[in-house]
C-alpha cells in the first residue's frame with residue numbers, strides 16, 4: 174500500500190465522520206497530497222512506530238470536532254471569544270496532551286481540507302521551487318516542523334531554521350527531523366516568533382514561511398514588520414492565515430482577505446499571488462471560514 178493511503182485507512186477507523194470528505198480532497202489532488210503524506214507517513218512510523226498513523230487520525234478527529242464546536246460558539250457570539258494568552262500558553266502550546274494530537278491535525282488538514290489543499294500547492298510550486306539556489310529559509314511557528322522538512326526534501330540545496338513557541342511541538346519537529354535524513358540542513362528551536370530584538374534576528378533570509386500563525390497573535394502587525402526586517406531584498410515569503418475561522422487558540426479575527434494583505438503592504442511587502450478557499454458551512458451561517466495564502470516580496 175502507498176504510504177499516503179495508510180492515513181486514509183486510519184481515518185476510516187479513527188475519524189469515520191470526517192473520512193469521506195478527507196478522501197474526496199485527497200482523490201481530487203492525489204499527486205499533491207501524496208507529495209506531503211508519503212514522506213510524512215515514513216517519518217511518523219520511523220519515529221513513533223506502527224501506532225503513529227492511527228494516533229494522527231485520532232488527533233485529526235479531535236481537532237475537527239473542536240473546530241466545529243468553536244465555529245458554533247462563534248456563530249452564536251458574533252465574534253471570537255478566545256481564552257487569555259496565558260491560558261492558551263498553558264492549556265494549548267505547553268500542554269503535551271493537547272499539543273501532540275493538535276500538531277498531527279495541523280499538518281493533515283493540508284491534505285484533507287478543501288480550504289487548505291491549495292496552500293500546499295502554492296507552498297511547493299510558487300515558494301519552494303522559486304527560491305534562489307542555496308537559499309536560507311526561516312520558518313516562524315513551524316509547529317510539527319513538517320513544512321520545513323518537506324522544504325528540505327524538495328530542495329536539497331537549501332538550509333532551514335524553524336522556530337515555535339510550543340515545547341511539545343518543537344519536540345515532535347526534532348524527532349521527525351532525526352529520522353528524515355535532513356539533520357545537517359534543518360534546525361528547530363523553541364522561540365517566540367516576535368522576539369526580534371535578539372542578535373540572531375538581524376540575519377536575513379531568502380525565504381520566510383509564516384503559515385497559520387497570524388491568527389494566533391493578539392496583534393499580527395508586528396509579525397509583518399518582523400518578516401520584512403528578516404527578508405533579504407530578493408527574498409520570497411509564504412504567508413497564510415485563517416479568516417472567520419474560530420478555534421480555541423485563534424485570537425485575532427480577520428473578516429476580509431484585504432485585512433492581512435493591507436498589514437503586509439503597510440510593512441513594506443507586496444503580494445504576487447493570493448489564494449483563499451472556504452470551508453463548507455450550514456445554510457444561513459453568518460460567517461464563512463476561509464484559509465488564505467499569499468506569496469509576498471519586498472516592495
Ligand SMILES: C[S@@+](CC[C@H](N)C(=O)[O-])C[C@H]1O[C@@H](n2cnc3c(N)ncnc32)[C@H](O)[C@@H]1O
Pocket residue numbers: 266279280313314315316317336337338339342364365366367383384385386389390
Ligand atoms: C496552527 S499551528 C501552525 C503550525 C504550522 N505552521 C502549520 O502551518 O501547520 C500554530 C502554531 O503557532 C505556534 N505559535 C503561536 N504563537 C506563537 C508565537 N508567538 N511564536 C512562535 N510560535 C507561535 C503554536 O505553537 C503552533 O505550533
